Amino acid sequence: MPDAPGLELIAQDLNGVAEGSVLGTYHEHGQGCLIVEPDRILDVLRWLRDEPTQQYRFLSSLHGVDYLPAEPRFGVVYDLLNMPRIERLRVRAALADPGGEDLPEIDSCVELFPAAEFQEREVYDFFGIVFRGHPDLRRILMPEEYVGWPQRRDFPVGGEPVIFTRDEPVMPRWYE
Amino acid sequence: MTTEHLHRSTPSHGGDILGETGEEVIGTSAVERTAAGELLEPEEELLTINFGPHHPATHGVLRLLVSLEGEVVRDLKPVVGYVHTGIEKNCEDKSYWKVIPFVERMDYLSYFFNMEAFVGCVERLLDIEVPPRASYLRVMHMELNRLHSHLVWLGTSALDLGAMSMFFYCFRDRDRVLDLFEMSTGQRMHTRYFQVGGVFEDIPVGFARNLRAFCDEMPSRLDQYEAILNGNEIFLERTRNVGVVPRQRLLDLGVTGPLLRAAGEPWDLRKVTPYHCYGDLDFKIPIGSAGDGYDRYRVRVQEMRESVRIIEQTLDGLPEGPWIADDRKVVLPPRDELATSMEALIHHFKLVTEGFRVPPGEAYYAIESPRGELGCFVVADGSAKPVRVHIRDPSFVNLQMLRDMCIGGYIADLIQNLAMLDPILGGIDR
Numbered sequence: 001m002p003d004a005p006g007l008e009l010i011a012q013d014l015n016g017v018a019e020g021s022v023l024g025t026y027h028e029h030g031q032g033c034l035i036v037e038p039d040r041i042l043d044v045l046r047w048l049r050d051e052p053t054q055q056y057r058f059l060s061s062l063h064g065v066d067y068l069p070a071e072p073r074f075g076v077v078y079d080l081l082n083m084p085r086i087e088r089l090r091v092r093a094a095l096a097d098p099g100g101e102d103l104p105e106i107d108s109c110v111e112l113f114p115a116a117e118f119q120e121r122e123v124y125d126f127f128g129i130v131f132r133g134h135p136d137l138r139r140i141l142m143p144e145e146y147v148g149w150p151q152r153r154d155f156p157v158g159g160e161p162v163i164f165t166r167d168e169p170v171m172p173r174w175y176e
Numbered sequence: 177m178t179t180e181h182l183h184r185s186t187p188s189h190g191g192d193i194l195g196e197t198g199e200e201v202i203g204t205s206a207v208e209r210t211a212a213g214e215l216l217e218p219e220e221e222l223l224t225i226n227f228g229p230h231h232p233a234t235h236g237v238l239r240l241l242v243s244l245e246g247e248v249v250r251d252l253k254p255v256v257g258y259v260h261t262g263i264e265k266n267c268e269d270k271s272y273w274k275v276i277p278f279v280e281r282m283d284y285l286s287y288f289f290n291m292e293a294f295v296g297c298v299e300r301l302l303d304i305e306v307p308p309r310a311s312y313l314r315v316m317h318m319e320l321n322r323l324h325s326h327l328v329w330l331g332t333s334a335l336d337l338g339a340m341s342m343f344f345y346c347f348r349d350r351d352r353v354l355d356l357f358e359m360s361t362g363q364r365m366h367t368r369y370f371q372v373g374g375v376f377e378d379i380p381v382g383f384a385r386n387l388r389a390f391c392d393e394m395p396s397r398l399d400q401y402e403a404i405l406n407g408n409e410i411f412l413e414r415t416r417n418v419g420v421v422p423r424q425r426l427l428d429l430g431v432t433g434p435l436l437r438a439a440g441e442p443w444d445l446r447k448v449t450p451y452h453c454y455g456d457l458d459f460k461i462p463i464g465s466a467g468d469g470y471d472r473y474r475v476r477v478q479e480m481r482e483s484v485r486i487i488e489q490t491l492d493g494l495p496e497g498p499w500i501a502d503d504r505k506v507v508l509p510p511r512d513e514l515a516t517s518m519e520a521l522i523h524h525f526k527l528v529t530e531g532f533r534v535p536p537g538e539a540y541y542a543i544e545s546p547r548g549e550l551g552c553f554v555v556a557d558g559s560a561k562p563v564r565v566h567i568r569d570p571s572f573v574n575l576q577m578l579r580d581m582c583i584g585g586y587i588a589d590l591i592q593n594l595a596m597l598d599p600i601l602g603g604i605d606r
Contacts, residue, residue: 029300029539059430060542061551061568079540079551079568083427086448090540115430118576126264141257141605150265153563157269
């Protein structure tokens with residue numbers, strides 16, 4: 001793990017390479033996190049992956065978070081790993097909710113990290129975050145015809161009717 | 177069959193098996209030509225079939241869309257989600273201590289690991305130190321669980337390759353592990369043994385004796401299994417040089433665990449970031465060289481031997497002392513105090529009704545499960561319920577390599593590749 005000053009140095013270097021890409025940093029429980037501008041996410045990830053002093057070449061996890069009611073609401077979290085140095089670094093793209101029916105969008109990092117393919121589909125499936133340039137962006141765990149983004153914080157738990165075929169003859173279309 | 181035949185080099189990643197058999201492959205592949213809208217001759221037409229979701233060789237409810245040219249796999253697409261139960265969403269509605277039985281049920285063969293990932297992550301958020309006895313007990317149970325998980329894998333995978341008796345032998349030993357779990361935790365599966373701060377209860381009298389008897393017997397059992405499979409012509413023929421994926425490609429795909437180690441990358445979180453008492457224990461990380469199905473099998477069997485050694489060491493070095501941290505804001509007070517201490521009663525009431533509160537923050541905690549890096553990411557907002565629980569399940573990420581393993585090979589090798597991949601659909605779908 002880079003320590004707190006090390007994290008600041010990375011943020012400084014990143015702002016030098018891609019100006020305005022790092023919005024903030026925080027370091028807690030021994031783990032550092034960079035909060036970045038979603039439009040610059042590919043620049044940030046590419047620099048962290050290819051820069052000889054960084055070499056975070058392994059994407060161990062990619063997931064979404066909904067910070068409702070905080071603004072910007074969504075976060076796409078990339079847990080990067082430098083295997084030779086055994087260092088982890090978290091990068092969080094802070095995505096605002098465009099509101100209405102529009103979905104928040106971010107660039108897909110499948111080109112940089114092929115490991116992200118399934119995980120980006122999972123984030124799309126549960127949070128409705130669109131990954132631009134993803135080769136096959138469909139729902140992965142929920143049924144394809146499902147409507148709604150179940151892991152958003154304003155999506156209620158439970159209450160979905162279970163459809164039993166045995167009820168159909170007695171009450172046709174009872175579930176509607 | 178001659179030894180020459182045994183060591184023939186079948187094409188590895190990206191190779192074309194028809195090229196070996198002397199048939200000419202002209203121009204671009206049938207997949208590309210079909211995609212381009214070209215009408216193919218009947219004999220080169222692709223056949224797309226659904227493999228699963230209900231098929232014994234998929235080890236769960238996994239559906240594979242397979243495009244075949246004759247018997248050769250040309251394209252493959254895994255379709256998952258049939259046992260999705262919304263565990264991550266449900267966790268957001270439960271207090272922290274009620275989440276533990278939920279996450280256990282994700283990867284149903286490695287429940288101790290799921291618990292450890294979540295509990296360890298919450299402990300990191302709370303900055304709680306686990307007492308040494310609890311850390312030894314946790315490692316002991318996790319390694320037993322690794323044995324259990326690998327035994328189920330060995331039995332079912334060998335069954336897929338036609339070694340019927342292996343299934344019964346492995347399940348016999350797996351049952352002994354479950355008996356041990358029942359003795360120490362009260363449950364055979366989904367034990368909810370780990371608590372935030374330690375473990376639920378100390379091990380009972382006699383458990384150490386039973387466990388030692390098991391550890392004494394297990395290496396000879398593993399010798400027997402290897403005697404059945406290592407010299408088995410059919411097994412060797414079907415696993416050697418099959419499903420090879422280059423090491424760099426595995427790293428790009430995020431593959432971890434025995435699959436990565438079989439390709440020669442000595443990456444094991446127990447060694448590189450020792451959690452609990454792994455730093456005090458002496459064990460080796462088995463790695464393979466070729467990265468084929470046979471190496472994956474050998475690496476897992478060697479891992480079982482190392483697990484037995486680790487369990488023996490935790491038994492020898494098990495320290496005396498408390499098995500759960502002494503933090504009354506998080507840990508339930510001992511039962512006997514409830515009758516005498518008002519304060520203990522209040523704490524008990526608060527913990528059971530509301531649960532403990534976790535200060536705001538987020539943490540990622542990764543451990544080495546039998547299938548690779550099992551990470552847990554928890555976001556806390558200061559209340560008694562987590563805002564977000566995400567489990568990075570190794571099966572889910574590793575499944576992406578199946579396409580690389582199978583394309584250009586026979587459909588019979590697909591069964592073998594899937595067996596050696598060892599996906600657990602409960603973990604993939606969560």
